[in-house]
Amino acid sequence: MKSSSTASPLRIAFISSCDGDWGGSEELWAGTALALAQAGHHVQGFKTNVTSHPRLQALRAAGCPVTELAPAVPVRYRIANRLLPVSRQFTSQKMGFDLLRQHLRAFRPDVVLVSQGSNYDGCAFANLCRQEGLAYALLSQKAPHSTAPHAHERTVAQQVFQAARRAFFVSRHNLELTQLQLGVALPAAEVVWNPYNVAFQGELPWPAATDGALRLACVARLFLSDKGQDILLQVLAQDKWRQRKLHLTLYGAGPDEEIIRGMISFLGLENTVCLGGHVADVAQVWSTHHALILPSRYEGLPLALVEAMLSGRPTIASDAGGIIELLVDNETGFVASGITFLALDEALERSWAKRASWAQMGAEAARQARAVVPADTLELLAHKLLQIVHEERAAAGPGVA
Structure with missing residues (x-):
């Protein structure tokens, strides 16, 4: 990371409300935290469901502690709960909030980034920062149409977003949908990019089809309610697709792996579809697959899409989240008009009819991606956080450190 405009090391906290073991939505906060720690700043992390994931191990190795925000309730508290009314019982959530409050008061961060898997799941953490008088920013990785907050939750969410020094979103779609759901403008909102795991100049040679089959890869968490692999499997179960030389690999891990295996078996797709794991x-x-396919129901802006395009591969995808902000229909891939069986089948049919042009479309995808996607997404977000501190100190006047 390049040197910042602040002369001395800062105190920066990162809070992740993602409750899974790990997912692509955590790469941005964790990578930015590591970059800032390696640049000499004092960084602390807080997360629900802390594991031994390599990203968390790297943070600890860089001197950045990561505190569990969903601690187990001790036996003595569980026994006490039998005698207490529900409102006063000890819960993992209450203990996590108390722990976070204690750490924030001791650490007194110059800025806090609250990273959300969606657009409201971290609002309670951000509200705690607001109540403590801390400068904070929100990072929203997704914005489903089905999760608009109601009543009191909506009021808190409005307050939290409007008090945030920045509200970061990974797609324009998510930003605009959140404003609509809240019914308020968010002038401090802006779009940032997730980090990707391929080279910026990473366009790969076109794979040989040794058995004559075109190979699709669906690179997504195995989580049906978001990623929609069930829709894709139903499409491929049609006789017309069984008769074509097309193979699908489902890459990724997640809670629905066994369900998906059962679907593949039930539909008799063992010769067409396989699971590739993480x-x-x-x-x-992308050295062995010709195109990405994303049947997603909900998205931010998929990391898999950016990586496929930079690698020189076209994409067939549903119109979910910010996908069409990067993917151009009939130029760099094929966009389904809806998130349905018929829409996905139609897009896949169009792609099949133009399969001779896939390599050319992939080359165009790489060119367009490099024209839009930043070369270093982590450094950009790190500097945005440092800029918040600079603005806070400038507003407070000289002599404030």
Whole structure:
């Protein structure tokens, strides 16, 4: 990271409300935290469901502690709960908030980034920062149409977003949908980019089709309610697709892996579809696959889309989240008009009819991606956070450190 406009090390906190083991939505905060720690700043992390994931291990190795925000309730408290009314019982959530409050008061960060898997799941953490008088920014990785807050939750969400020094979103779609759901303008909102795991100049040679089959890769968490793999499997179960030389690999891990395996077996797709698991080296995927397919129901702006395009591969995708902010229909891929069986089938049919042009479309995808996607997304977000501190100190006047 390049030197910042602040002369001395800053105190920066990162709070992740993502409750899974790990996911692509955590790469941006964790990578930015690591970059800032390696630049000499004092960084602390807080997360629900802390694991031994390599990203968290790297943070600890850089001197950045990561505190669990969903601690187990001790036995003595569970026993006490039997005698207490529900409102006074000890819960993991209450204990996590108390722990976070204690750490924030002791650390007194110059700025806090609250990273959300969606657009409201971290609002309670951000509200705590607001109540403590801390400068904070929100990062929203997704904005589903189905999760608009109601009543009191909506009021708190409005307050939290309007008090944030910045409200970061990973797509324009998510930003605009959140404003609509809240019914307020967010002048401090802006779009940032997630980090990607391929080279910026990473366009790969076109794979040989040794068996004559075109190979699709669906690179997504195995989580049906968001990623929609069930829709894709139903499309491929049609006789017309069974008769074509087309193979699908479902890459990724997630809670619905066994359900998806059962679907593949139930539909008799064992010769057409396989699971590839989690692959750390994404270039391996695109060295053997010809196109990305994303049947997503909900998205921010998929990391898999950016990586496929930079690797020189076209994409077939549903019109979810910010996908069409990067993917151009019939130029760099094929966009389904809706998130339905018929819409995905129609887009896949169009792609099949133009399969001779896939390599050319992939080359155009790489060119367009490099014209839009930043070369260093982590450094950009790090500097945005440092800029917040600079603005806070400028507003407070001289002599404030």
